[in-house]
Amino acid sequence: METKKIKRVDFIFSQDFKVSEVLFNTFKKTRDEILQEIIDSDLKGRGGAGFPTGLKWKAAKEDKITEKYIICNADEGEPGTFKDRAILEEASQKVFGGMAICAKVIGAKKGWIYLRGEYKFLIPHLRKEMAIFHDMLHNELGFDFTIDIFTGSGAYVCGEETALLQSMEGKRGEPRNKPPYPTNIGLYNKPTVVNNVETLVLSMMVVKIGAEEFKKLGIQDARGGKLFSVSGDTPKSGIHELEFGMLLSDFVEEFGDGDTKAVQVGGASGFCVPRKKFDTTTIGYKGKLKGTSLPTGGSMMLFNSSRSMYNVLHNYLEFFAEESCGQCTPCRVGTQQLLKGIEAIKKGEKSHEYLEALLSLSETMKLTSKCGLGQSVANSFSSIVENFREEMIY
Amino acid sequence: MKEIQDVVKNLTDKYGSKRESLLPILQGITEEQNYLSSEAMLEIARALDISAAEVYGTASFYSFLDTVPRGKYVIRVCRTIVCDMHGKKQIVKTLEDLLKIKVGETTHNGKFTLLETNCLGWCHKGPCILVNDDIYTEITPAMVNEIINKYRNK
Numbered sequence: 001m002e003t004k005k006i007k008r009v010d011f012i013f014s015q016d017f018k019v020s021e022v023l024f025n026t027f028k029k030t031r032d033e034i035l036q037e038i039i040d041s042d043l044k045g046r047g048g049a050g051f052p053t054g055l056k057w058k059a060a061k062e063d064k065i066t067e068k069y070i071i072c073n074a075d076e077g078e079p080g081t082f083k084d085r086a087i088l089e090e091a092s093q094k095v096f097g098g099m100a101i102c103a104k105v106i107g108a109k110k111g112w113i114y115l116r117g118e119y120k121f122l123i124p125h126l127r128k129e130m131a132i133f134h135d136m137l138h139n140e141l142g143f144d145f146t147i148d149i150f151t152g153s154g155a156y157v158c159g160e161e162t163a164l165l166q167s168m169e170g171k172r173g174e175p176r177n178k179p180p181y182p183t184n185i186g187l188y189n190k191p192t193v194v195n196n197v198e199t200l201v202l203s204m205m206v207v208k209i210g211a212e213e214f215k216k217l218g219i220q221d222a223r224g225g226k227l228f229s230v231s232g233d234t235p236k237s238g239i240h241e242l243e244f245g246m247l248l249s250d251f252v253e254e255f256g257d258g259d260t261k262a263v264q265v266g267g268a269s270g271f272c273v274p275r276k277k278f279d280t281t282t283i284g285y286k287g288k289l290k291g292t293s294l295p296t297g298g299s300m301m302l303f304n305s306s307r308s309m310y311n312v313l314h315n316y317l318e319f320f321a322e323e324s325c326g327q328c329t330p331c332r333v334g335t336q337q338l339l340k341g342i343e344a345i346k347k348g349e350k351s352h353e354y355l356e357a358l359l360s361l362s363e364t365m366k367l368t369s370k371c372g373l374g375q376s377v378a379n380s381f382s383s384i385v386e387n388f389r390e391e392m393i394y
Numbered sequence: 395m396k397e398i399q400d401v402v403k404n405l406t407d408k409y410g411s412k413r414e415s416l417l418p419i420l421q422g423i424t425e426e427q428n429y430l431s432s433e434a435m436l437e438i439a440r441a442l443d444i445s446a447a448e449v450y451g452t453a454s455f456y457s458f459l460d461t462v463p464r465g466k467y468v469i470r471v472c473r474t475i476v477c478d479m480h481g482k483k484q485i486v487k488t489l490e491d492l493l494k495i496k497v498g499e500t501t502h503n504g505k506f507t508l509l510e511t512n513c514l515g516w517c518h519k520g521p522c523i524l525v526n527d528d529i530y531t532e533i534t535p536a537m538v539n540e541i542i543n544k545y546r547n548k
Contacts, residue, residue: 085515154459239520
C-alpha cells in the first residue's frame with residue numbers, strides 16, 4: 001500500500017509570489033496550453049466530490065455558446081469544514097486569480113463568489129480586495145473579467161452545484177437533474193464552471209509551478225496538498241495544509257489527544273473510521289489503492305472515548321433531516337426515518353434487528369436520492385452503525 | 395417604519411426586478427425589517443410580476459429568510475456536532491435564562507430572537523454564536539452576558 005508520511009505543505013497561505021505576475025505569465029500562453037497544464041496536473045475538486053478540474057474546464061471551454069460564467073463555491077456548510085472561510089480571509093487575491101485563469105480558459109467575462117449567509121461578515125473585506133484585483137486585472141493586464149458576490153441564506157444543500165445555481169436564479173435551492181451538467185447548461189442556462197474556493201487557488205499553483213512539480217506531492221490518484229479542517233477532541237484544532245496520501249494512524253498520532261476512538265473523515269456526509277482501521281486507511285481520493293482510501297473535503301473531526309457515537313450519529317441525522325431540500329422522497333423521508341429509527345432502538349421500542357432495516361434504507365437512499373446529500377447519508381450512517389453497533393443499542 | 399412599497403421599490407431599483415433579483419430583495423427586506431411579512435411578500439410578487447406563492451415558496455426554503463416576526467437581533471447558536479461537544483447546551487441554557495425565552499422565541503420588547511442553527515464553520519473555535527451577521531467564537535457562559543449587554547444597549 002502506497003502511503004506518505006505526514007508532510008506539511010505551504011501553498012495556500014504563502015505570500016511568496018504576486019498574483020499579478022502569475023496571471024501576466026499565464027496569459028501569455030494559449031487557452032489550450034493552460035488547460036492542458038491543469039489536466040496534466042490531475043488536480044481534483046477540493047470541495048469533497050473530487051471531480052477532475054481540468055475536465056470540468058474543458059467541457060465548458062468546448063461549449064459553442066459564447067456567454068459563459070465561472071462561480072466560486074464558497075457555500076462551505078459541511079460540518080467540520082472551515083478552510084474556505086480562512087482562504088477568503090487571508091488569500092482572496094489567489095481565489096480571484098484562479099477564477100481569472102478559468103475565465104481565460106473557458107472564455108468567461110463574468111464570475112461570482114457564492115458566499116454562504118453565515119459568512120456575510122466577510123463581504124466588506126472581499127469587496128475591498130476585489131476592487132484592488134479588478135483594478136490590476138483591467139488596467140494592468142487589460143483582461144475583461146469581473147467578479148461579484150452572491151450571498152446565500154442558510155441552506156446546506158446550496159453547496160451542491162445545481163442547487164447553488166437554482167438559488168442564484170432566485171428559486172428554492174433544489175438540485176437539478178444531471179445531466180445536463182452545469183458546464184453546458186448552468187446559470188441562466190449558460191455554460192458554467194462551479195469550483196470550490198480551494199480548487200481555484202490550487203489551479204493557480206498549478207500554472208505557477210507546473211503540472212509536473214504539482215504532481216510530486218501526493219499519491220496516485222490524489223495529487224497535491226490539501227487543507228484539512230481539524231476539530232473535535234484534539235489539542236491542535238485549526239487549519240493544516242498537508243500532503244495527500246497520509247495514513248490515518250499517522251494523522252491521529254499527530255493530531256489526536258492520545259485517546260482517539262474514531263475520526264470522521266469528510267464531515268457528516270463522509271465516513272467514520274474506528275480506531276482498529278486507522279492503520280489501513282489513507283487520505284486521498286478513491287483509486288486503485290489497497291486498503292481504504294477516503295476522499296475528503298478536508299473535514300477531520302476527532303472523537304475520544306468519552307464521546308457517545310450514538311450522540312454523534314443523532315446529531316448528523318438531525319442535521320440531514322433539516323437540511324434535506326425535500327424534493328425527492330428517498331432523502332426527505334429517509335433522513336426522518338433514520339433519525340426516528342435510531343431513537344426507537346435506543347429507547348427499546350424497536351429491537352436491535354431493526355438496525356438492519358435502517359441500514360438497508362440508507363442503502364436505498366444512496367441508490368435513489370437525486371443529489372449528493374441523500375446519497376451520502378449512508379456513508380456516515382453505515383460506518384457508525386457497523387463499527388459502533390453496541391453504542392446504538394445500549 | 396417606511397411603507398413597504400418604498401422598501402421594495404428601493405430594492406428593485408438596486409437589484410432589478412427579474413426573477414434572479416428575488417433572493418437579494420428578500421435578503422434586503424429581512425435586513426431592514428427583521429423578517430418577511432405577508433405584505434412584503436405580496437408587494438415583491440407584484441413588483442417582480444410572479445405569484446405570491448413563488449415568493450413564499452422561495453423565502454420559506456432558506457433558514458435565514460424568516461417568514462415569522464423576529465427580534466431586532468437574531469441570535470443563532472451553532473448546534474452541530476463539535477460545538478455540541480464543546481458546551482453548546484450550557485450556552486443555550488445561559489441565553490434562555492438571561493433572555494427569559496426558549497429557543498425559537500422572541501423577547502417581549504422585540505429585541506432578541508433565540509434560534510439554533512447548523513454548522514457555522516467555526517468548529518475549531520466552538521462553541522460559537524451568530525448575532526445577526528456578527529460571529530462570536532469560543533464563548534463561555536460568562537461571555538454570553540457581555541455579548542447580550544452590548545446589543546441591549548444599542
